Amino acid sequence: MGLLDKLSVWLGRGRTEVTVLVLGLDNSGKSTLLDALRPPEQRVHHSQPTVGQQQDHFQSSGVSFSAWDVSGAPRHRALWERHYRRAHAVIFVVDSADHLRLVVAREELELMLAHPDMFGRRLPLLVFANKCDANHALAPMQVAAALGLERITDKPWHICASNALSGAGLTDGIAWLARQIRDLHIQHH
Amino acid sequence: MTRWLDVEVGNDDIEINTLPSNLALVDLHNDNEYKLLIGDLGKGEEGPKLKVFRGAMQLLDLPLPDLPLGVVGFYASDTVPRIPPVVAVAFSSCIYIYKNMKLFYKYYLPSIDLSTSESEIWKQIMDPQNHNEEVIPILTENLKAVPHKVLSAESRNFLSMTLDQQLEYVEQMTEMPSRKIPEVACITTLKMHSIERQSVSCLVVGTEDGEVIVLDPHTFHQLSIAKLCAIKRTPYQMVTTGLYNVDYRITVATREKSVCVLKRDWSEGRLLFATDEHIVALEVMPTDHSVLVICCDNTLSCYSKKGKRQWSLSLEHRPVALTLVPVVALGVTLAAVALASGHVHLYDAKARRDTMFVKDAASVMKFGQLGQEEHVFITITKSGNLMVKILKRTADFNAHAASVESALTPGAGTKPWFIPKKSKLFLEQSVRERENPRAMHQKFQQELNSLRLVCARSLLQAHERADNCVAAGALNAVRLAAEVEGLGPVFRVTLILENTSPDKAAIGLAILFHVPPANYKVSNPYIKVPLLPPNAKLQFPTKVEEIFEDANPDVFFRTVTGEGGERSLVKILLVKEGRTSPVLAATVLMPPTDPMMLPYEKMQQGFENMALEAMEA
Numbered sequence: 043m044g045l046l047d048k049l050s051v052w053l054g055r056g057r058t059e060v061t062v063l064v065l066g067l068d069n070s071g072k073s074t075l076l077d078a079l080r081p082p083e084q085r086v087h088h089s090q091p092t093v094g095q096q097q098d099h100f101q102s103s104g105v106s107f108s109a110w111d112v113s114g115a116p117r118h119r120a121l122w123e124r125h126y127r128r129a130h131a132v133i134f135v136v137d138s139a140d141h142l143r144l145v146v147a148r149e150e151l152e153l154m155l156a157h158p159d160m161f162g163r164r165l166p167l168l169v170f171a172n173k174c175d176a177n178h179a180l181a182p183m184q185v186a187a188a189l190g191l192e193r194i195t196d197k198p199w200h201i202c203a204s205n206a207l208s209g210a211g212l213t214d215g216i217a218w219l220a221r222q223i224r225d226l227h228i229q230h231h
Numbered sequence: 232m233t234r235w236l237d238v239e240v241g242n243d244d245i246e247i248n249t250l251p252s253n254l255a256l257v258d259l260h261n262d263n264e265y266k267l268l269i270g271d272l273g274k275g276e277e278g279p280k281l282k283v284f285r286g287a288m289q290l291l292d293l294p295l296p297d298l299p300l301g302v303v304g305f306y307a308s309d310t311v312p313r314i315p316p317v318v319a320v321a322f323s324s325c326i327y328i329y330k331n332m333k334l335f336y337k338y339y340l341p342s343i344d345l346s347t348s349e350s351e352i353w354k355q356i357m358d359p360q361n362h363n364e365e366v367i368p369i370l371t372e373n374l375k376a377v378p379h380k381v382l383s384a385e386s387r388n389f390l391s392m393t394l395d396q397q398l399e400y401v402e403q404m405t406e407m408p409s410r411k412i413p414e415v416a417c418i419t420t421l422k423m424h425s426i427e428r429q430s431v432s433c434l435v436v437g438t439e440d441g442e443v444i445v446l447d448p449h450t451f452h453q454l455s456i457a458k459l460c461a462i463k464r465t466p467y468q469m470v471t472t473g474l475y476n477v478d479y480r481i482t483v484a485t486r487e488k489s490v491c492v493l494k495r496d497w498s499e500g501r502l503l504f505a506t507d508e509h510i511v512a513l514e515v516m517p518t519d520h521s522v523l524v525i526c527c528d529n530t531l532s533c534y535s536k537k538g539k540r541q542w543s544l545s546l547e548h549r550p551v552a553l554t555l556v557p558v559v560a561l562g563v564t565l566a567a568v569a570l571a572s573g574h575v576h577l578y579d580a581k582a583r584r585d586t587m588f589v590k591d592a593a594s595v596m597k598f599g600q601l602g603q604e605e606h607v608f609i610t611i612t613k614s615g616n617l618m619v620k621i622l623k624r625t626a627d628f629n630a631h632a633a634s635v636e637s638a639l640t641p642g643a644g645t646k647p648w649f650i651p652k653k654s655k656l657f658l659e660q661s662v663r664e665r666e667n668p669r670a671m672h673q674k675f676q677q678e679l680n681s682l683r684l685v686c687a688r689s690l691l692q693a694h695e696r697a698d699n700c701v702a703a704g705a706l707n708a709v710r711l712a713a714e715v716e717g718l719g720p721v722f723r724v725t726l727i728l729e730n731t732s733p734d735k736a737a738i739g740l741a742i743l744f745h746v747p748p749a750n751y752k753v754s755n756p757y758i759k760v761p762l763l764p765p766n767a768k769l770q771f772p773t774k775v776e777e778i779f780e781d782a783n784p785d786v787f788f789r790t791v792t793g794e795g796g797e798r799s800l801v802k803i804l805l806v807k808e809g810r811t812s813p814v815l816a817a818t819v820l821m822p823p824t825d826p827m828m829l830p831y832e833k834m835q836q837g838f839e840n841m842a843l844e845a846m847e848a
């Protein structure tokens with residue numbers, strides 16, 4: 043039995059969902075990434091920037107995910123915090139070819155981690171160094187350094203390179219996330 | 232706390248020598264990823280170049296034929312899908328137009344005939360008989376007598392030669408200069424018919440002859456030409472506002488310590504105002520068209536659109552550069568002023584809102600969209616480094632925000648205090664006081680003392696009576712009522728305490744709230760009641776908030792008009808010092824919170840709880 047299947051057993055065979063927040067700057071590829079996580083026949087290929095937020099449900103290896111895809115546009119970033127309390131995990135998507143805005147991504151990540159609804163909670167943080175196929179894309183370790191991930195002590199975190207267009211790298215990341223959620227659950231009982 | 236995020240720029244191989252007019256932020260590929268274009272003057276061996284940056288990374292390095300004077304990007308046509316913007320680079324002799332960063336067209340200003348006096352002199356210079364060391368210097372002098380500004384480039388070139396060079400030059404000359412090619416002094420763009428980001432702009436060219444020419448973006452035909460001012464003025468920096476086809480203003484800083492303005496349908500511009508010293512840079516506020524200038528006398532001044540000076544600040548050091556910093560989200564447009572000391576001050580009108588420090592002093596600044604980021608502050612330092620800062624989303628430039636130092640030094644610039652005129656009454660009183668001060672003072676002190684005595688006496692009286700009343704036991708005379716206002720979740724409960732006794736005051740009372748802590752939160756659960764005089768009423772408003780921690784979701788389905796049920800019973804006790812049981816008690820049935828006012832998250836959580844319970848069951 044795969045890890046994700048075990049997870050789904052604990053959760054009562056998909057009767058409830060794990061709420062993940064998908065955050066990141068605008069144009070980082072959040073919606074594209076969520077689209078790639080769905081079964082091929084359910085993909086929508088939206089190319090417009092997200093307005094406000096949208097909820098996405100998808101199954102991955104038998105686990106039912108409820109993902110909040112929140113717009114990363116500057117004037118919508120204030121909406122992120124409304125979802126912090128219900129989140130069981132966070133996926134933070136970074137455009138690893140947008141060198142200029144790595145500092146902005148870092149600032150937003152730091153604001154999120156310092157928020158009262160997030161600070162000190164041991165929820166897993168998965169960072170996708172997305173667009174790894176693009177020209178001048180930075181390696182995940184460089185992105186991790188630019189975001190200052192090494193300074194995060196209150197949450198388990200993981201970074202991996204991804205290409206949301208082809209789907210490369212996504213399953214590895216999601217598998218890590220599922221493992222973390224299961225481990226946290228075991229610790230709780 | 233800084234308001235800016237520093238972008239790391241690998242500075243090792245970037246060395247830029249440029250002017251403010253040579254920086255442009257252009258959406259070069261129409262993908263909303265703005266590029267930074269820099270016309271680099273070069274240095275030493277390095278010739279002039281046009282550089283294109285993506286973020287802080289250089290993409291392109293295009294050699295230029297001459298020193299660039301200005302770089303602009305603009306949309307030349309309306310076709311859909313949009314063709315990427317073209318780039319214009321101005322040199323003194325011509326303007327190069329690039330499409331997709333490939334040279335596409337060279338524009339020369341239309342030539343003008345030489346003035347008659349100049350061509351007369353040239354006729355003589357051309358005459359072989361005059362080619363000797365005696366006559367040439369005389370002709371040179373004659374040429375010098377012609378106003379320099381109307382001279383052709385050839386004449387000016389001729390004047391700068393030594394006599395030997397001149398003799399050699401005239402020997403080789405075959406044709407006399409007949410027409411002069413006007414020179415470009417500065418360029419900018421002006422939107423044609425719409426303020427939209429991708430709408431078509433025309434090119435505006437300021438010439439050394441003091442003319443402003445507007446060019447069609449497509450054909451490069453002259454749309455209009457106007458003299459800047461009746462007296463010759465040389466444009467140096469132009470700022471356009473408005474639309475060419477509707478109404479526009481071109482505000483121009485000139486080399487002659489003045490600012491001129493040119494409007495639609497004017498055949499000639501007008502002087503707007505003159506400054507004491509040379510103008511370093513000019514900006515126009517988009518809202519009210521007021522004009523900001525920094526000058527060599529270390530001032531930052533603001534003039535109204537009519538040219539009236541509104542204020543002026545003296546700066547601690549020589550100003551080097553000026554740029555506007557519009558922050559749309561905050562609704563403010565700040566002006567950034569870079570000083571030779573390395574400080575960059577941001578002003579909101581004349582109030583200083585922020586200060587940055589640039590290690591080796593800024594020489595050129597630009598604010599706008601770079602890449603995908605809207606609020607980027609670009610600085611080129613004196614030594615040629617590129618510095619990029621991004622304004623934080625949470626930045627605030629309010630006067631009250633922390634770390635703001637006021638630019639207002641006392642005395643200078645502050646409004647004088649409003650002091651009303653001395654009244655007749657005041658004058659007479661002061662005369663009387665001067666005449667017999669001692670008697671007046673004594674009288675005043677006496678009356679003050681007697682007032683204090685009366686106060687003390689009545690307080691004592693009230694105290695005695697109140698005590699009597701308490702001693703008697705029952706507080707029949709005190710009544711307690713409550714009023715509830717609001718839609719919830721925060722209600723205002725006003726307690727009204729009334730003493731109906733005709734002669735006895737009540738003291739030592741207090742109000743205590745008794746609420747289920749899971750359902751309500753009282754802002755002030757214990758209120759000490761001050762002395763309650765006879766026949767008086769006191770009101771105590773208190774905030775009572777209904778809370779929904781781990782609430783049963785049924786709570787969300789109560790009817791608005793109905794009652795809150797058992798959970799909303801609030802007890803109010805009136806207690807008295809020294810007594811173990813409450814004097815009075817009242818219960819208030821709180822109304823249910825209006826469902827429209829329920830916090831969304833709480834509801835959501837309530838439903839989640841419900842789901843969990845259902846699952847566990």
Ligand SMILES: Nc1nc2c(ncn2[C@@H]2O[C@H](COP(=O)(O)OP(=O)(O)OP(=O)(O)O)[C@@H](O)[C@H]2O)c(=O)[nH]1
Pocket residue numbers: 066067068069070071072073074075088089090091092093112113114115172173174175176204205206207208
């Ligand atoms: N080359 C490349 N392009 C990608 C990748 N992921 C996303 N993109 C492109 O990036 C653009 C933005 O993607 P979106 O998914 O809309 O970005 P978003 O994070 O949802 O943006 P907002 O909704 O505005 O917050 C789209 O044009 C995608 O095609 C990737 O891995 N590689």
Ligand SMILES: [Mg+2]
Pocket residue numbers: 072073074090091092111113
């Ligand atoms: Mg999106």
